[in-house]
Amino acid sequence: MSTTPDIVYTTVDEAPELASASLLPIVRRFALAAGISIDTKDISLAGRILAAFTDHPDDLAWLGDWVKTPEANVIKLPNISASVPQLDAAIKELQAQGFDIPDYPYDPQTDAEKAARAKYDTIKGSAVNPVLREGNSDRRAAPAVKKFAQNNPHCMGDWSSDSKTRVASMEDGDFFSNEASATLDGAATAKIVLETANGETVLKDGVSYPAGTVVDATYMSADKLDAFLMDEIEKTKADGTLFSLHMKATMMKVSDPIIFGHAVKAWLKPVFDKHGAKLDELGVDPNGGLGALLAKVEGHDEIMADIEAVRAERPPMYMVNSDKGITNLHVPSDVIIDASMPALIRDGGKGWGADNGQHDTTCVIPDSSYAPVYDETIKFFKENGKLDPATAGTVQNIGLMAQKAEEYGSHPTTFEIPEAGTVKMVLEDGTVLHSHTVGKGDIWRAASARKAPIEDWVNLAIDRQRATGYRAIFWLDENRAHDRELIAYVKPILEAKGVADKFEIMAPREATRASLETITKGDSTIAITGNVLRDYLTDLFPILELATSAKMLSIVKLMQGGGLFETGAGGSAPKHVQQLVEQNHLRWDSLGEFCALAESFKFFGEARDNARARILGEAVETATQGILDHDRSPSRKVGEPDNRDSHYWFARYWAEALASQSDDTDLAAEFKPIAAALAENEDKIVSELAAAQGQPAEIGGYYHPDADKRAAVMRPSSTLNEIIG
Ligand SMILES: NC(=O)C1=CN([C@@H]2O[C@H](COP(=O)(O)OP(=O)(O)OC[C@H]3O[C@@H](n4cnc5c(N)ncnc54)[C@H](OP(=O)(O)O)[C@@H]3O)[C@@H](O)[C@H]2O)C=CC1
Ligand SMILES: O=C(O)CCC(=O)C(=O)O
Numbered sequence: 001m002s003t004t005p006d007i008v009y010t011t012v013d014e015a016p017e018l019a020s021a022s023l024l025p026i027v028r029r030f031a032l033a034a035g036i037s038i039d040t041k042d043i044s045l046a047g048r049i050l051a052a053f054t055d056h057p058d059d060l061a062w063l064g065d066w067v068k069t070p071e072a073n074v075i076k077l078p079n080i081s082a083s084v085p086q087l088d089a090a091i092k093e094l095q096a097q098g099f100d101i102p103d104y105p106y107d108p109q110t111d112a113e114k115a116a117r118a119k120y121d122t123i124k125g126s127a128v129n130p131v132l133r134e135g136n137s138d139r140r141a142a143p144a145v146k147k148f149a150q151n152n153p154h155c156m157g158d159w160s161s162d163s164k165t166r167v168a169s170m171e172d173g174d175f176f177s178n179e180a181s182a183t184l185d186g187a188a189t190a191k192i193v194l195e196t197a198n199g200e201t202v203l204k205d206g207v208s209y210p211a212g213t214v215v216d217a218t219y220m221s222a223d224k225l226d227a228f229l230m231d232e233i234e235k236t237k238a239d240g241t242l243f244s245l246h247m248k249a250t251m252m253k254v255s256d257p258i259i260f261g262h263a264v265k266a267w268l269k270p271v272f273d274k275h276g277a278k279l280d281e282l283g284v285d286p287n288g289g290l291g292a293l294l295a296k297v298e299g300h301d302e303i304m305a306d307i308e309a310v311r312a313e314r315p316p317m318y319m320v321n322s323d324k325g326i327t328n329l330h331v332p333s334d335v336i337i338d339a340s341m342p343a344l345i346r347d348g349g350k351g352w353g354a355d356n357g358q359h360d361t362t363c364v365i366p367d368s369s370y371a372p373v374y375d376e377t378i379k380f381f382k383e384n385g386k387l388d389p390a391t392a393g394t395v396q397n398i399g400l401m402a403q404k405a406e407e408y409g410s411h412p413t414t415f416e417i418p419e420a421g422t423v424k425m426v427l428e429d430g431t432v433l434h435s436h437t438v439g440k441g442d443i444w445r446a447a448s449a450r451k452a453p454i455e456d457w458v459n460l461a462i463d464r465q466r467a468t469g470y471r472a473i474f475w476l477d478e479n480r481a482h483d484r485e486l487i488a489y490v491k492p493i494l495e496a497k498g499v500a501d502k503f504e505i506m507a508p509r510e511a512t513r514a515s516l517e518t519i520t521k522g523d524s525t526i527a528i529t530g531n532v533l534r535d536y537l538t539d540l541f542p543i544l545e546l547a548t549s550a551k552m553l554s555i556v557k558l559m560q561g562g563g564l565f566e567t568g569a570g571g572s573a574p575k576h577v578q579q580l581v582e583q584n585h586l587r588w589d590s591l592g593e594f595c596a597l598a599e600s601f602k603f604f605g606e607a608r609d610n611a612r613a614r615i616l617g618e619a620v621e622t623a624t625q626g627i628l629d630h631d632r633s634p635s636r637k638v639g640e641p642d643n644r645d646s647h648y649w650f651a652r653y654w655a656e657a658l659a660s661q662s663d664d665t666d667l668a669a670e671f672k673p674i675a676a677a678l679a680e681n682e683d684k685i686v687s688e689l690a691a692a693q694g695q696p697a698e699i700g701g702y703y704h705p706d707a708d709k710r711a712a713v714m715r716p717s718s719t720l721n722e723i724i725g
C-alpha cells in the first residue's frame with residue numbers, strides 16, 4: 001500500500017459512474033478545504049476484468065484489505081454484478097478497444113481455457129459487495145427524505161381485491177424444505193463429498209469455520225423444480241395472467257442461473273425434447289437465457305419454427321422491454337427480484353405485457369424461504385388497498401451481512417449434482433454434520449453465519465431500537481432450521497442486556513403483515529433480518545414508501561472500526577445509460593450519494609478528529625435538504641433538469657451552507673466567493689446545461705467508456721467547471 005487515502009470513492013459502472021463524472025470534481029474541490037483527499041478505486045466490471053488479465057491494478061483486492069482496517073472510509077456506489085451475457089459483452093468491448101484478453105470460455109477444454117474460465121468465474125456475479133461488506137448493514141431513509149416523500153407522495157398503482165396477481169413457490173423439494181443447520185462448538189474444517197454407486201467425489205475440501213459458526217446445508221430437487229415450473233406455466237395460462245420469474249441470478253451466481261436455466265427449458269420443453277442434441281451441438285446454454293439461445297439457433301429454420309409454435313401455445317410473458325421483444329427469460333440479470341417484485345407491487349400488482357399494457361401477473365419465485373414476504377404483501381394490499389405514502393410510517397433495516405453471511409456467501413459451496421447419491425458435509429474428526437440424499441441435477445449448497453457478525457448484528461439492533469424507540473422485529477422463523485440456530489443466539493443476548501421486552505421474533509410472513517400494519521397506522525418499525533431479507537426489504541419498503549430505494553441511507557459499520565457508506569440500496573440503472581446515449585439526459589438521482597457523503601465526512605471528522613470534515617458533512621446535510629425543499633432532483637424527461645443540474649444545485653447549497661456557518665470563519669470565507677459565483681451565474685450555468693440535452697451523447701463505450709468523452713458529456717457547463725476549478 002502506498003500512501004493511505006483519506007476517503008475512497010469507488011469507480012463503478014453504468015449510471016452511477018456517469019453521475020460521478022459530474023459530481024466527483026465538486027466533492028474533491030470541497031473536500032480540499034478540510035485537507036481531505038478523495039481517492040478512487042476501480043471496482044467496475046471492466047476494471048476487474050482488466051485487473052485479472054493485464055497490469056491494471058487490482059483495486060478490489062486493495063479495498064478488501066483496507067476495509068479490515070480502522071482507517072477505512074469508503075463511499076461505495078452500486079456496481080454491476082455480472083451475469084454471463086453481461087460479462088461476455090464487456091469482454092468483447094474491451095477486446096474491440098485493443099485489450100489482449102481471452103474470450104469467455106463457455107466450454108473450457110484446454111488448460112489455458114480452464115485457467116481463463118476460473119478467473120472469469122471470480123469476476124462473475126456479485127463479486128464486489130461480499131468482499132467489501134466487512135460489517136453489518138444499517139439501511140433507513142434519512143428523516144428529511146422520509147418527510148419529503150410524505151409531503152410529496154408518489155403515484156401508486158391501485159389494488160383491487162379481485163386482482164389475479166399471485167406468488168407461486170414450491171411446496172416441497174426446495175431449499176426451505178430440505179434445510180439442515182447446526183452451530184459448531186469449536187473451530188472446524190469441513191469437506192463436502194458426494195457418495196454414489198461409483199465411489200466418492202470430493203466436491204470441496206478445507207472449508208474452515210471458527211467456533212460458534214452456524215452452518216447450514218440444503219438442496220433443491222431438480223425434478224420437483226421442473227414439475228413445479230411446468231405446472232405454473234399451465235396455471236398461468238388458465239388464469240389469463242402474465243408469466244414471470246423473479247430470481248437473483250447476479251448475487252446468487254451459482255444456484256440461480258441454474259434455476260433460471262430450468263425455467264428456460266421448461267418454457268421451451270417441446271423444443272428441447274425434440275432438438276436437444278442439436279442445441280447441445282450449437283453450444284446453447286439455457287442458463288444464459290432465451291436471448292443467447294435465439295442468437296445461437298438463428299438460421300436453423302426448423303428449430304426457430306418450433307420455438308415460435310411453442311411460444312404461441314404459452315401464456316403471455318412479463319416483458320423487460322416490449323418494444324424490443326425482450327422477455328423475462330431473455331437475460332438472467334434483467335429481472336432481479338429485489339427490485340422487480342417491489343416495482344410490480346408499487347404498480348398495483350401489474351407487470352408489462354408484450355402488448356405494452358399492464359396486466360395481472362403470476363410471480364414465480366421457486367424457493368419458498370423468502371417468497372412469503374411478497375405473497376403476504378400482495379395479499380395485504382388486495383385486502384386493504386394500496387399504501388398511502390403521505391401517511392405511512394417507515395420500515396428500517398438492520399441486516400446480518402458481515403463476512404459473507406448466509407446464502408449470499410454460499411457460492412463456493414454450491415454444486416449442481418452430477419450423479420445421484422448422498423452429499424455429506426464431514427468435519428475433520430469424522431463427524432457427519434449434514435447429509436442429504438440427492439438426485440442428478442439437484443442444486444446442493446452450504447451457507448454459514450459466523451458468531452462475531454451475529455453478535456454484532458444483535459447489538460446493532462439493540463442500539464437502533466434504543467435510538468428510535470420503534471417496534472423492533474427479528475424476522476426469524478422458528479420452523480426453519482437456520483433461523484432456530486440464530487434465535488438461540490438472539491434471545492440470550494437480549495436477555496443479558498435486559499431488553500428482551502423491546503423485541504419480537506416473527507416468521508417472515510407474520511413479520512411482513514405486522515410491519516405493513518404498523519406503517520399503515522403511521523408508526524415505524526425496525527426489521528432485523530438476515531442477509532437476503534436485508535436485500536429484499538431495503539428495496540421493497542423504500543419503493544413503496546419513497547418510490548425508489550436510491551434515496552436510502554445505507555451504512556455499513558465495519559467490524560474493525562472503519563466505515564463503508566453505500567449510496568442508496570438500488571443498483572446501477574442500465575436503462576438510464578440508454579437514455580443518456582440516445583438523448584443526452586441522465587435521470588439518475590444522486591441523493592444516495594449525498595446521504596453517503598454526509599456520513600463519510602462526519603465519520604472522518606470523528607475518527608480523525610477533523611473539525612472541518614464534520615462541518616463539511618453537516619453542510620452536505622443542509623445541501624441535501626435544499627435539494628429536497630426546492631425540488632432539485634432530476635426529472636425523467638429530456639429537456640428538463642437532469643442529474644447535472646441537481647449537482648449544480650447541490651454545489652450551490654453546499655457552498656452556501658459552508659459560507660454561512662460560524663464554527664470556522666476561515667472556511668466560511670473560503671466558500672463565500674464560491675457561493676456567490678454559483679448564485680450570480682445561475683442563468684448561464686443552467687442554460688449551458690440545458691443546451692447539452694436533446695442529441696445523442698458519445699461516451700466511447702458502455703462497460704469501459706472513454707474517460708475524457710464521458711467527462712465532456714457530464715460537465716458541459718464551462719462556467720460551472722471554472723468556478724469548481
Ligand atoms: N449495491 C450494488 O452494487 C447493487 C448493484 N446492482 C446491479 O445493478 C444493476 C441493475 O440492477 P436492477 O435490479 O435493475 O436495479 P436498479 O436499482 O439499477 O434499477 C431498478 C430501477 O430503479 C430505478 N433507480 C435505481 N437507482 C436509481 C437512481 N439513483 N435514480 C433514479 N432511479 C433509480 C430506475 O428506475 P427507472 O428506470 O424507472 O428510472 C431503475 O431502472 C445490475 O447489474 C445489478 O447487478 C443491483 C443492486 C445493488
Ligand atoms: O451485490 C449485488 O449483486 C446486489 C446487492 C444488493 O442488491 C443490495 O445489497 O441491495
Ligand SMILES: [Mg+2]
Nearest residue numbers: 338535539569
Ligand atoms: Mg438490493
